[in-house]
Amino acid sequence: MHPKTLEDVLNTYREHGHLLYGESVTELQHALQCATFAQQAGEPPVVVAAALLHDYGHLCHQLGEDIADQGVDARHEHIGANRLRGLFQDEIVDAGRLHVAAKRYLCWKEPGYFDQLSDASRQSLHLQGGPMTNAEAREFEREPHFEMAVRVRRYDDMGKVPEMKTPDLDSFRPLLEGFLTRRR
Numbered sequence: 001m002h003p004k005t006l007e008d009v010l011n012t013y014r015e016h017g018h019l020l021y022g023e024s025v026t027e028l029q030h031a032l033q034c035a036t037f038a039q040q041a042g043e044p045p046v047v048v049a050a051a052l053l054h055d056y057g058h059l060c061h062q063l064g065e066d067i068a069d070q071g072v073d074a075r076h077e078h079i080g081a082n083r084l085r086g087l088f089q090d091e092i093v094d095a096g097r098l099h100v101a102a103k104r105y106l107c108w109k110e111p112g113y114f115d116q117l118s119d120a121s122r123q124s125l126h127l128q129g130g131p132m133t134n135a136e137a138r139e140f141e142r143e144p145h146f147e148m149a150v151r152v153r154r155y156d157d158m159g160k161v162p163e164m165k166t167p168d169l170d171s172f173r174p175l176l177e178g179f180l181t182r183r184r
């Protein structure tokens, strides 16, 4: 179901956030950790919001990231973007849509990036198409919000810390409110 309000989105995290992200943290912990790491790095609120919401699609198909173990790529980044488009500003939606591509891009762009990925991320990378080719990377750089997606990706890679303390979901509500499109 497509969320119509911020409350619908928050409820999805409340109802399905307990699902395992797959690396000893839940989906909700992962989202809160990514947002918290972005905040700690001094990122502007728009990046913090995008970091929080980037895996929304995981909570929609309710399989968790470890579905890669089953050889399945559910394209959760597209599911999430489709659900959130129109409710949140495009740069936030696109950062989520492109966060998997950003991993493939960084594998192309930065020597050493691949080596610091978690086992699950390396495994899913294979299913997601592996590192970008030169042509794919040039095309990715033409995406309107690709830089934002790359920034979010770095916090995505960090948000896998068992037992990490973060602010709770509701504390991010005012921040998220600021990026609603108000079209609804």
Ligand SMILES: [Fe+2]
Pocket: 030, 054, 055, 156
């Ligand atoms: Fe993620």
